[in-house]
Amino acid sequence: FAPSCSRDTLSNLGRLLADGEQDGLLCQTHISENKNEVELVKQLFPECSSYAHVYDVHNLLTPRTVLAHAIHLTEDEIALIKSRECGVSHCPTSNMALGSGSLWVRHLLDEGVKVGLGTDVSGGYDVNVLERRGWRV
Incomplete structure (x- = not known):
């Protein structure tokens, strides 16, 4: 989660991810959940053109x-x-419960981005991903 990491921490995480490729190490983090978060990332990382660029560099x-x-x-x-070739985890109950907004799943799919269904653990009122199947996608 970029707002809680220093540049050194992010760089070290990037090295760890690269070193763990042979072992199938995965990376999961948040991005652009709400507009205030996006603005905070712009302030914290003014040298980057976007939130995604922070992770990319x-x-x-x-x-x-x-x-x-x-x-x-x-x-x-x-x-x-x-x-x-990253994936996006759509967390509809969390997004609704926190008033974050709606993910335009169809647009991401049309653009060729991989999209899966998530729960965000504590962000919603239920962590059962099977219950999320009926939510707006």
Whole structure:
């Protein structure tokens, strides 16, 4: 989660992810869950052009990366995430419970981004992913 990490921490995580490729190490983090978070990332990382770029310059966008939420992505970020073959975890109950907004799942799929269904553990009122099947996708 970029807002809670220093540049050194993000760089070290990127190295760890690269070193763990042979072992199938995965990376999961949040991105663009709400507009205030996006603005905070801009303030914390002014040298980066976007939230996704923060992760990219630290080598954290890979085919083994899953990005939760992704509600407020720009078209450039969508293209970057697709080019790095990352996945997006759609967390509808969390997004609704926290008032974060709606993920445009169809648009991401049309753009060739892999999208799965998640719960965000404590962000909603139920962590049962099977119960999420009927939610808006």
